[in-house]
Amino acid sequence: MSDADLDAYRARARSWLEANLEPVGSPRPRATDVDPGFLAEERRRQRELCSAGYAGIAWPSTYGGQGLSSRHERVFNEEAEGFRTPDFGVLGQTTFGICVPTMLAHGSPELLARHVPHVVAGNSLWVQLFSEPDAGSDLAGVRTRATRSGDRWTVSGSKIWSSGAYFADHGLCLARTSWDVPKHRGLTWFAVPMDAPGVTIRRLRQITGASEFCQVFLDGVELTDADVVGEVDAGWSVARTMLATERGGGSRGAADAAHPADALAPDLVALADGVGRRDDPQVRDLVARAHVADVVMAELRSRVIALSRAGVADPGSLAAYVKLAHGTVTPERARIGLQIAGAAALSWPEGSAAEAATAHAFLAGRSQSIAGGTNEMMRNVIGERLLGLPREHSVDTDVPFAEVIRRTGATPAPGQGPSGECAR
Amino acid sequence: MSDADLDAYRARARSWLEANLEPVGSPRPRATDVDPGFLAEERRRQRELCSAGYAGIAWPSTYGGQGLSSRHERVFNEEAEGFRTPDFGVLGQTTFGICVPTMLAHGSPELLARHVPHVVAGNSLWVQLFSEPDAGSDLAGVRTRATRSGDRWTVSGSKIWSSGAYFADHGLCLARTSWDVPKHRGLTWFAVPMDAPGVTIRRLRQITGASEFCQVFLDGVELTDADVVGEVDAGWSVARTMLATERGGGSRGAADAAHPADALAPDLVALADGVGRRDDPQVRDLVARAHVADVVMAELRSRVIALSRAGVADPGSLAAYVKLAHGTVTPERARIGLQIAGAAALSWPEGSAAEAATAHAFLAGRSQSIAGGTNEMMRNVIGERLLGLPREHSVDTDVPFAEVIRRTGATPAPGQGPSGECAR
Amino acid sequence: MTYALPCPPERALLAEAASRFARDHSPVEALRTSDVGAPAPGGYHRAAGELGWFAMLVPAELGGGSVSESPLADVVAIAVERGANLQPGPFTAMNVVAESLGLAGSALQREEVLPALVEGRRTATWAVTDGCGRWAPGAAVSYAVDGDAFVLDGFAVLVEEAATADWVLVQAGSPSGVTIFVVPTATPGLEVAPREGLDVTRRFGAVRFTGVRVGRSAVVGEPGRGGELAVHQLCVAAVLTAADAVGAMTRDFGTTLEYARTRVAFGRPIGSFQAVKHLLADTSLALEACQAILAAAADAYGTPGFTRYVAVAKAYIGDAAITLGQNCLQVLGGIGYTWEHEHHLYMRRMTADAFLFGDPGAQRASLWPAYGLGEVA
């Protein structure tokens, strides 16, 4: 494909966008509480993209995509930046950025043919059903049980931190299919219709007051062999693809917003102005520290992407640098906001979202150092897979999982009701 | 003993001090390079204290001490603060603060009668012979070998970080006496004359340029049963006493200097003045941070001493709080000095000790986080012995030490010449 | 989890009673369902008054009395239990007002206001922070003299229980100096607005003074001469706020430590991993250091070094409180990120305490003049 082709593609995309989509000034915040009316409207927007041939741009045409290159997708995203494209809230990223790419890498042609075209057309949004109350950092320790009988499977257990489950159409669910082998070797992924009998969803209220996360209970959910994603008992390799995608090694949906080097931490400068502290040298230093971190993090991400492309190391492991950088810088930046605002961040007029923003950023700051792999897990990845430091003695990787459970005194999870304990 | 007794003691001590010792204005820095002439003079000062009955104040009179209480000792030290008392450099603390207290707790009456009176009289200075090239943080992993034959012992191996060994009279030396039991159970302490045949001392140059630390080689040093300190093969309990004393739980020699709350970090204020940055708000914040740390650390130490006296937990473990506080605050404070001085700390006129001080403090700062137990070891002590967190799986505590050595591929140390590798 | 040093037995009893009272009258569980903090339950302050919560800094001859030689250490012992149990109510303000009236109140104030506060029959709050969060005397409210009256104008935020308190303490500024007022909240021109905030365990409002006229009877001490008392009030409030934080820190750390001991991942308790163990060890060290400097500041009450010790303590504890909240959240992981786990309530409370009555940066800046090294040129 020549650059001229890409330029032509860009020009076509631009005229279609101008003719069909509503322009938006600055990036609008992602929807955080999605109701049915909003969702119907966003599905309509996705159908419109789909009809025009601008959905699933880099996905195979066999499955409803356009079969073009990722460079085409990037070009379209760049052009689309100023326009109102579909907003599926948190499920936008999990569906288009995580679940479908993972399925494309591991799913059977039948499975893909059955599901991907619906995603492209805006009829199917996907949630990850991965973590469990007793399997947080220890993701391979899932206890959701899938039992086979002929070509039927029965799945029982509970999943947690499933962002956006309450408005998802399908879930990509990890379950244990063998208990007599070490934990990484008895896992299988399933595609689960979220309206299947036996699926119950409970929204979890978060520290910030929002309820994007859900706990999902599976109680004897009936599936078939056709719903298996990848190979039975080989789910951990699928999981690794998913984690690498999630942690920043994979493709991104929309292009990034403006480069942080373009302006000096504008949010914090505005905050300093708001409390009349722009000329305070310590405030200026804090703002500059945040800016330095922002710019360096952007450059680090570019470097990691380039290193991944150059093949110097496993991209999934390299992504740990980006994830850990976010996980350390984000809380520090949130604390800087608090330091600048001072007591002004503690109290605001009722309903004033703008004045509440600093406090909310502080409360939310540490989610980056926990969700999707804690800082500690990322440090292990960097230390062991990139720096070649020896692993610690493990007490649970070479032992049948049933034995691990017996030793640690816990009981297998199936059948737990909606009062299950929360988890790391 | 009544307070009146103590007051009378104080009065007597004060008149003796005024009549016999030279007053000194401010606390003089400890001698760091001790030569024979200096040493002879200091020994004379100690003999003078001894003749007057002011040496070994709280040690038993059987062994040449005064048999008084530690309160008497504290009173004398308070009164003696303004006078020129003996200065044995680093061996002052190891002899009077660590080695003799440890021996008093574990040594046989014969051993004590043979050694302690010479210490009181200024004729014997002691060095710790504890760490080894292959036993740093893992102190129980010493490989110096002591072999018994009748009532004779032959000791071979090498010791490192033995501060002041080059002018010590005796060493308190830990050696392995049994190789077929786990590492903590085959250790024994010996009193070693530093002029014994087979003892070689090599001064190690440190990062700061000074050479206080030594490596000590023991090559077939002959000792007898009378030189054993404590029980054979039970040396680890002696070691724990010694570590607790060393890490701040035990008695201190002289009273502390002025309380840090009395002045705002005077060294850093002077430094800020020197580079004309006293009015820089960021410099003021850095100085204030150092001051806050100084005052809090002093209060923490008082609290830990009080907690130890109250018996709420093992004093040796509680001392880890003080050690870790020093090990984290000292490097941070050294960095603050560097930040205040800026480029002015990088370069100074030849021979200007005052201008070199900031750089030297920076270079030396991390010794506090390594020597006498690293920060990491202190965090383990706090986590496991005080907070009750589970220990990690250990690969070497339940296995004969000879087996550990075999597994890790190293060879036992005896007979290594003075080219031995340095160690953590 | 932290160690307890021996203390006078009366103070230990006082703390124990405070702890029991808190659990009985306003348990932490009650806060889990609320977004904006709950009012103190009926009779709360009256019962607290009976336990001596507002009496310690008031001389015995005025109806008060401490249980030990070190009255501020007694109040601190209560404040620690309040923080540990996320208690409601303007405890700090009531103690500060009670102490101030004992020190400088008029006969009338000592008769009408003081006993009501000491006994917990009525409550007081204070309005001292301006909209940008500055705590300096006179920053929020100014006053002018009009004949026999004083006219107050200004706007203050972070006024605890603004809507329910009977009196409000004001450190008002004027060109001729600072005057301390204790003003009935029912005075015309004084308007209260509820606010939302980070700390949902307490209720902070805003108070606007629009030409609020008060008489000489509202003045504590001499008009225009309140500067020294104002500084002392801020010091006492800072110590009690630091104590509240230390109580909250102790409880939050204890919960987290227990979680680390019992939560299993990779086949072993997470607290056996050095990453978790060492983070908790560092946090424990900071907490012990907080206990040490808090005690030192309380013991310095009434000595010339009080101001300096308070600044050191509030600076250190403020930073340590924010860090402790972050560290505990990191160990708790996802569960600590949920609303239903109590951690976030403690994190909100500790963080608010770090800023109330002077944040760490402001406290550090105050040390230079406190040591006679002058303001920035």
Place this chain on the structure above:
Amino acid sequence: MTYALPCPPERALLAEAASRFARDHSPVEALRTSDVGAPAPGGYHRAAGELGWFAMLVPAELGGGSVSESPLADVVAIAVERGANLQPGPFTAMNVVAESLGLAGSALQREEVLPALVEGRRTATWAVTDGCGRWAPGAAVSYAVDGDAFVLDGFAVLVEEAATADWVLVQAGSPSGVTIFVVPTATPGLEVAPREGLDVTRRFGAVRFTGVRVGRSAVVGEPGRGGELAVHQLCVAAVLTAADAVGAMTRDFGTTLEYARTRVAFGRPIGSFQAVKHLLADTSLALEACQAILAAAADAYGTPGFTRYVAVAKAYIGDAAITLGQNCLQVLGGIGYTWEHEHHLYMRRMTADAFLFGDPGAQRASLWPAYGLGEVA
């Protein structure tokens, strides 16, 4: 240890040659026995000149020429190898002077000075830091006009190889502006004094100017109009110094990592303990971030964003360098505390680099005006 991104093959060759040259001509081992840094060995600069060390920022028509489209990235590649191998000599100053003469030098300077520098036949240093360590143009040395002559007075420290350089670059201040001079060190009134210092891998001296008279021939560009060039010179020097630090960091980290992999304690390699592993992971992250921002700053050479990128890079790398030195020492433990282990040489070098040509605080402060947000009122 850090990852290498693909780069133009000519630059890779340049770096490889620099690395080999360094190991052959001035190996790190030679420094172990010295307290005050060694002079560059005889013929060092000449040989380095043949490798193109001083030519990259000079146009081809003046005898220079870079190996890629991004000349500063080429010099950076050399500077990284120099830092990794603790090389001597005023490399930064020579490149800055050479570039400046290419940009603004007189015909005479381009004929007499520039080729000598590019070929490494002669050397140049610069005198820009005042006794308090400020790097602002005009801080250290001022000048007055006396007829046709310029008279320089002042005192500068941190002048690398002051005693051996042939010329010295001076950014001299006057009420009418900054003038850039390149002055022969043999000029009367110019006195050099040796200094001791933190960084024993390089030799820094002090230079005193006492009524040093120079003619128009010493001026680079127009008298009084040197402000812009002076800022550019400081930016280039900052990037090269940051690159030196990154080289030193990479080598020190690699040594430490290898130690953590092989050193056994408690029956296992210390790098298998999370306390060590995670510290090294954090350090590795910082080092990768340094590589990223260093490359971005070098690539911004010649673009309007250069100044900003340089400030960000120098601020970040400076802090990271000091922290990396501390972290490596913590992992190395006692052995890293000895003079005979090379770690301290790297720690000294990196720390000096953190301050040379603007420490992190000064770089951060410069960002506000760099983004048009003005000086503090």
